[in-house]
Amino acid sequence: MLRNNFGTAEEGEPPDRLYMLAQCMTDLSVNECKTCYDLSNHALAGCLPNTGGRALFDGCFIRAENYSFFDETFQDKDFKHCSDNAEFNQKFNQTPEKVFKKLVKLAEHNDGFAVAKDSSNGFNGFTVFAMANCWRSLDSSKCSSCVENAANRAISCLPSSEGRVLNSGCVLRYSDYYFGNNPRALEIKESALKTASYIILALALFALIIMLGICAGKSSYRRIRHQRKSNGNVEK
Template identity: 30%
Template sequence: METISEEMRTRGNGVADTGTGPNASYGLGQCYGDLSLPDCVLCFSEARTVFPKCFPSNKARIYLDGCFMRADNYNFYDQYFGPEDRHVCGNRTTKGSLFQQNARRAIQQAVANAPSNNGYARAQASVPGSSTMTAYVLADCWKTLSANSCAACLQNASASMLGCLPWTEGRALYTGCFIRYSDTNFLNAISTSRGSSRGKVAVIVIVVVSSLVVLGVGAFIGIGVWKNKQIQKKRKGESFSAKN
């Protein structure tokens, strides 16, 4: 878990294994695609506090709304379905056919986009003038899966989760993926890290250019001073010759 935690701090996901035979331990941790790295570290820390409650069992799966963690005594990294796969429906309210149509549309969009988007997609569907009927969806596959395995996992998971309708919230907790829909916007704001990176690059470029300008001006002044000294020496020499 400590090895995985270090990887989560830098990229938001990680795997690690130790031991051999029946005493081997394999672990996987991953934050969902819309979670920032600082929040990812907090989420994984929370998952690690839950993990010891699974002892003395040699396996565990923890699904939080921001991250996932699994441990087992065999290499499960390429698995995307299993007997423990299931959906969980939110016990809140129900909505009519308009919300259900939006939910189905948003789920279909997220499931279609995730496999070709590094295993992550988010979607929302609504109709003008009916904001209360908007459906929000998040879909995530574990990074150890291929695009085909991701697609298969999300298709099975979404088909199962659709059984939650007309409830306004549902989750699918699958071996290789996680998917959630809700009438409440639970999606995190899209990160602007790329913009920040461009800003840093611009600052670096400006600093470098400014440094070159300063060096150029300094060299120009230095050459001017040197030439002035040479002229002064020459004039002194000519004046001395004239006196003689």
Template identity: 35%
Template sequence: MTKAIQSIPYRRIFFCLFGYVLLSERVVVGDPRAQTVQVMCGRQLEHNSTIFVPNFVATMENISEQMRASGFGVAVSGSGPDINYGLAQCYGDLSLLDCVLCYAEARTILPQCYPYNGGRIFLDGCFMRAENYSFYEEYMGPGDKAVCGNTTRKNSTFTESTRQAVSQAVTSASNNQGYAGVQFTVPGTNESAYVLANCWKTLNASSCRACLENASASVMECLPSSEGRALNTGCFMRYSDTDFLNKDPGNGSSRGSIVIIVVSIASSLVVLGLGVSMGVYIWKRRYIMKKRRGYNDAQKSARTLNDSSLNFKLHGESCHTNVEKIPGRKSGGAL
């Protein structure tokens, strides 16, 4: 994302609008867990900016409608090298209202991967990805990693309890449409290990289980730290000694529906603004490049004239030319 685009306070406008709605409606929400864990941008530059940007915005708009209805969405816009595939999904314990809030945050951050044509963002409550190819059945990849929280070092009892909780989550999620939230009491203490496991809904059961098993092996390397997250191509896993799970992922009240509508509109305006900013940036970049080409052409022409064999002298001085004398003619005579 360019400095010009980053300087425009679209996200600030969005959160001001959202704050106003919350105050006016007095809506009580859960925890959307909209904290960013990791943004991973692709390495391939977009092919054609004037086509890529509208395709990306159209994909995000299509997904937004699905997220408001079910907390999950996939969409495809365009064709050829500028085609855009998108996926967004909230984790299974989020209410629909919390989901929309989390997605709104992801939607304003992912465009920062521009001018690369792909990227993914892991938040603690949702996931979003966009690419120029169909990635929906991918469940493992070279970018899979664990992110550990080293705030507290736990004892062996917590470590063993966490291993059991993670194993239980893998089994439960594989048999529960890809989602599981587990609380496992640590023996002899008043604390618990909390685990969330979630696959993307585009995966089948076997791919989901394979992803979670790989994620569990990765996240267990964070122990004895008090918290760890596995960021995999097809799934997300988190354990913690703090209860981060939402207990009642209901769809919310009618006032919550009002917030969903307002937040969706606000986030749409944010992305639209980012799209316009991208367009302005592209136009300015091309204009500058065109001027540079003109300047370079002028310099080249000047060098060509300067290096020319025709060396004219002005102010009454004669032109020096190499004229072959004709035999029998005197210098200066008529030909």
């Protein structure tokens, strides 16, 4: 069922037709995804005899219903969990909103997956980490809408130091520690952004040098041409 850590399936005849979607977080390996999928599939079986159910682990998600839900973004019965631990630092409670804005932009343009962080300065400094992942059955517009909705719901968890939102089409989590499956995900993203910035800067400088060279060449050409005309006039 799972290819590239994602898969959908349909089986049976209406009204007993079963629709299923499973997806691992983008930062899981193929083997880690398989292990997580086996656990979530077993957990989903515990939903019987209900006509549908969802199971979310740190690394994967699985859902089954008796109707096609693949393009759903969010609905009233979506899940939110706020931790019991609280952080009453005013700056901490302002930081997640900044991180969520990054997630919405990144997820829309990064195949539905985004990680972001924001740090405070000072003696009692802290860092807020966040991750969002859309199900691949959504297009970029619906993904952005889903993550934005999840972000708005997650803000209501504050002052909890950690919160999770499971929407029909995506999942979002924030915390005061890094909880991702790939510790280098943030480093890779930041490195890529820095590299892109350096490339853009280098291209801009290169273009500027070319423009300056062209302008200097034209100026020299005009000066030489003027001198030749002047010399010609003197000789006559």
